[in-house]
Amino acid sequence: xxxxxxxxxxxxxxxxxxxxxxxxxxxxxxxxxxxxxxxxxxxxxxxxxxxxxxxxxxxxxxxxxxxxxxxxxxxxxxxxxxxxxxxxxxxxxxxxxxxxxxxxxxxxxxxxxxxxxxxxxxxxxxxxxxxxxxxxxxxxxxxxxxxxxxxxxxxxxxxxxxxxxxxxxxxxxxxxxxxxxxxxxxxxxxxxxxxxxxxxxxxxxxxxxxxxxxxxxxxxxxxxxxxxxxxxxxxxxxxxxxxxxxxxxxxxxxxxxxxxxxxxxxxxxxxxxxxxxxxxxxxxxxxxxxxxxxxx
Ligand code: NAI
Numbered sequence: 022x023x024x025x026x027x028x029x030x031x032x033x034x035x036x037x038x039x040x041x042x043x044x045x046x047x048x049x050x051x052x053x054x055x056x057x058x059x060x061x062x063x064x065x066x067x068x069x070x071x072x073x074x075x076x077x078x079x080x081x082x083x084x085x086x087x088x089x090x091x092x093x094x095x096x097x098x099x100x101x102x103x104x105x106x107x108x109x110x111x112x113x114x115x116x117x118x119x120x121x122x123x124x125x126x127x128x129x130x131x132x133x134x135x136x137x138x139x140x141x142x143x144x145x146x147x148x149x150x151x152x153x154x155x156x157x158x159x160x161x162x163x164x165x166x167x168x169x170x171x172x173x174x175x176x177x178x179x180x181x182x183x184x185x186x187x188x189x190x191x192x193x194x195x196x197x198x199x200x201x202x203x204x205x206x207x208x209x210x211x212x213x214x215x216x217x218x219x220x221x222x223x224x225x226x227x228x229x230x231x232x233x234x235x236x237x238x239x240x241x242x243x244x245x246x247x248x249x250x251x252x253x254x255x256x257x258x259x260x261x262x263x264x265x266x267x268x269x270x271x272x273x274x275x276x277x278x279x280x281x282x283x284x285x286x287x288x289x290x291x292x293x294x295x296x297x298x299x300x301x302x303x304x305x306x307x308x309x310x311x312x313x314x315x316x317x
Pocket of ligand 1 (some may be wrong): 059166261
């Protein structure tokens with residue numbers, strides 16, 4: 022069968038920046054969502070941020086009070102992985118680490134039903150490599166959303182070498198129904214967008230390291246003169262400086278250490294210091310407690 026039969030039960034693994042956004046998107050489109058994280062504290066945070074995000078949609082009259090309540094009630098928060106047993110589609114959005122993702126996928130395959138599609142929201146890791154953790158790699162693909170997931174139209178769908186092509190078509194049709202603009206990308210480091218973005222962030226960081234301009238000056242120039250909605254440092258703060266660094270490290274390594282993708286020392290030190298951007302309140306800029314990393 023080429024199409025998903027909706028409403029779906031969607032599982033989201035990882036209740037961080039992306040997991041929250043993907044859960045909101047799926048629930049807004051009528052799916053029941055199981056949002057899982059290994060940290061109880063992260064689930065609590067996710068629930069608060071998701072409720073805030075839905076409240077903002079209501080205040081902007083984008084949804085009614087009834088819709089707000091209905092969407093919220095479609096999301097179940099859990100730290101019990103067995104809750105994925107009924108899912109039609111599971112989207113993994115945990116830390117950008119190959120081993121962690123492979124271990125998780127291996128465990129998931131024992132829990133989900135035979136017909137369940139497994140996917141990863143990885144920004145850069147080989148889908149073929151992640152799929153090799155599974156007994157049935159044909160049921161697995163990359164579904165790469167952009168931040169904030171409920172808002173950004175682009176989604177990259179990435180087949181691994183052993184992915185069933187029917188599954189790609191099924192995901193493409195589903196994402197179109199969710200009002201997204203899916204693009205099928207080849208399984209290469211960083212796929213399309215994150216490969217283009219590496220030298221962009223890399224040069225911005227090097228300009229600061231060389232003392233040529235400040236973060237603020239670069240962001241202002243890109244916004245005011247370049248027409249970008251956000252400058253590179255504002256964007257890194259939104260994405261998460263740790264996530265951004267991990268993506269660069271993967272692309273650098275997977276392109277056999279091509280110096281074009283060399284990670285920045287400044288960025289590395291910031292991650293070591295725990296200055297990760299909006300999610301920790303401080304990154305290249307400081308943020309008041311009411312600014313979250315999930316935008317409506
Ligand atoms: P995050 O750091 O905000 O959240 C990751 C969450 O996963 C945390 O809540 C953590 O507790 C949880 N986690 C870690 N290991 C786990 C495990 N083994 N089992 C269950 N939960 C676990 O990260 P973020 O930014 O949401 O990124 C998640 C994925 O999405 C990464 O692969 C990243 O590359 C990708 N991505 C991130 C984007 C961004 O703008 N932040 C954009 C598009 C993709």
